Amino acid sequence: MFTDSHLPDANNGGIDRPPDTETSLSPVLELRSVFCAYDPIRPAIRDISFAAREGEILCLLGPSGCGKTTILRAIAGFEPVQSGEIFLSGRRVSSPSDAIPTEERHVGMVFQEYALFPHLRVTDNIAFGLGNLPRATRADRVQEMLQLTGLEGFERRYPHELSGGQQQRVALARALVRNPIVLLLDEPFSNLDPDMAGRMRHDLHALLRRMKTTTVLVTHDHDEAFAMADRIAVLNEGRLEQMDSPELIYHMPATPFVADFVGQADFIPGQVQDGMVHTELGEFPNTLDADEGTPLVVMIRPDDIRLTPNKSAGPKIVGRQFRGSENLYTIQLVSGQIVHSSESSTTVYQEETAVELRVAASHTVLFRTDQLPA
């Protein structure tokens, strides 16, 4: 499975080879089989294991209630773990028996609503966690952060005198000023209007790259995750479904849930015959090595289907959604099965047009029918 793709393959176990550089260094952040529960009957997160590399931006992606914020809060030390362990820079910070308090974990966190101290000015908000430093050093560090986040000139303002974007930058500066081991961001763009969110996303990405801070970002928006992340962990109902690069998550989803959650996906039923998967859209390689006669589904993305009008073809267009940069067509096959195809913005076909479909995928994603949600 893709979830395990960064671990050495089982069949390589016997071969004596130099260990992977990534696994030899102790990771900045590691979760080992972590369970957290609000009430003991229904765990909020179950058996979560992953590790973050130095300087990496990791996205926890999932629908609301999937437990992504719980993971973030467990790393920060706000949620006790029921079983499993959490390590920060090789130090065990959470286990069922003991937990290092938040203030000694050296993490930075930006809350969804920023939680800027309303009684403190911008500079005092940023300097809040620098109480142990000499005054001059403190001022230097704050100045540095103001520069990095482009907040010069706002030093004397109170939080309620700032715009949403500025508030977010103050929260970010406050979290980063102590050079945390890991920066935790909880839905950082959800309180901004879409236009501002796009700009802040770009700025934040550039800033994190420059600071080389290991970052865990929680979001429910796959576009945001694709734009920001080096790797994405997709969560569903408290479980880790897949952890991979954005490209692999999109093109090679490990489960139907992931396939569906990160973009438009159609599932075409088929059957294994003579070593190939036969479907209404053609034949696909049997990458699952399933037995002859097994029913399977092929996942197809709209950008993998090309259409050309052909009066004698069976499938026909039943809907068009104009999306600015593309047209998304809904096509009904002869069997009644619905598929989608994205075409260029200027290619316009009328509804009821009969079209011929061609699947142009460089890879095939197959699922067993029992994996599909009921």
Next chain:
Amino acid sequence: MTAIGRHASFPLQLIALTGAGLILLPLGYVTVLALSADPAVWQRLWATRIPELLTNTVSLAGAVAVLTLLLGVSTAWVITRFDFPGRRLWEVALVLPLAMPTYVLAYVYNYLLGFGGPVEQLWQTIAGPEARIFSPQSFWGATLVMALDTFPFVYLLTRGALLSLNVSFEEVARTCGVSRWRTTFLVTLPLLRPSIVAGMALVVLYVVSDFGAVSLLRYQTLTYAVYQQMTGRSDNTAASILSILLVVIALVFLMTERWFRHKSRFYQTTGRFRTPTRIQCGWSQTMLFSASLAAVVGAAFGVPAYLLVQWSLSPEALAGLDSRFFGFVWNSTFLSALAATAGVLIGLPLAYLAIRKPTWLHLGCLQAAYAGYVLPGPVAALAVLVLFLQLMPVLYGTAIVLVVAYVLHFLPAGLQSLEPSLQQITPNLEESARTLGLGVQAIWRRVTLPLIRNGFIAAWVLMFLQTMKELPATLLLRPVGFDTLAIRVWLEASEEYYQLAAPSALLIVLVGLPALLLLLSRDWRAA
């Protein structure tokens, strides 16, 4: 233009203007009386009474403020941040002292802390037969009684602020490497500051305008002095000079309260927030908290209530429960009902016009009605008294003068119930009723009145119950021989007839409880 047409709004305006005039005229008259007084009177007062009275008033207010700060904030903290058996019970019990008028608490403490009283006896068994405790009739006695009676104001406001405080503020502080303990001082308390200060300003306002406790404890404050000037010396000019001083002090604190309350809005984050997880208490902590809360609630409500019940059941008290007693009950009820009805009838047009047609005239009338807030009872009595003596001396000594003083004094409390209930009705409702073909009167009857009924009833009940326990204005303005429950308590207690005063006091406390429920239901949120 809303549902009331031009022809309908004129009588309303007339009532509103009369109401505002009724309130502003006495106040203005007292001011004129004070300012036009012979400079020699001012000089005499400045040289003799004022420095002492100011010092006494301000130091009492200061000491009570500090004590209520400690009591109010610590109890609110325990209630909102810890979980232990009985917490919900204490949460409500801590508000009960507000049902006890200051003169009732003062009279019970006169007995408790008095010479040879139970507390002194207890203390002597511990510290030896010659040990003494502080007298209730002293600065410390007055401070203790006033603080026990008013700390719920600070408790309520702090509790409310703690419950709506976003826990993210504390969590983010801890991710900044600040310990739980320091977070409390660097983040939580500063965020609570506006609410705490608003609560303390209410306490101070209450203390400087209190007459009942300081008169029974013989502690000289400005309010008490106004009363003494009016009764002992019949010197209304001197009384009005002291009154003006008092109004200025009250005004300062009222404005402080408003300002901080306004400021606290910045301190609440919008959007989603989590309440902090309560700390589960072990048995030793539970014992500690329960004992402390029991001590506070016991001292402020439990013990006094117990004594009142016990005294009421004594043979002397039971013998006093004759037709005379029921006459006092009737007098109280009658006066209160009259005042509450008049208050609602005057308050409703004032609030309605100010909300629906916020012209400067209408808003001005409403603000004028709130002026009663800064008038301590004796001052309200003085204002109404001098006005009637000037304009309609015939009415002097009748219940009418008294009712006018009550309305002047308690209209703000009624308006605070009326205003929100009117604000909840959008003009769209009345306008859509119009499009459905209803006339002005039909709209009032079928739309507006049913919607404001609850606020209306609440305002009436509040004014009724406030009037029930009113003491100084009644004492100064009542018709000869016309006693109310509050008067009986005060008169008997002044003579240290503890048992005789008890039934009336108990009745006042009992009818005060529903008022408390009503006040709380407005913005109570279970923790």
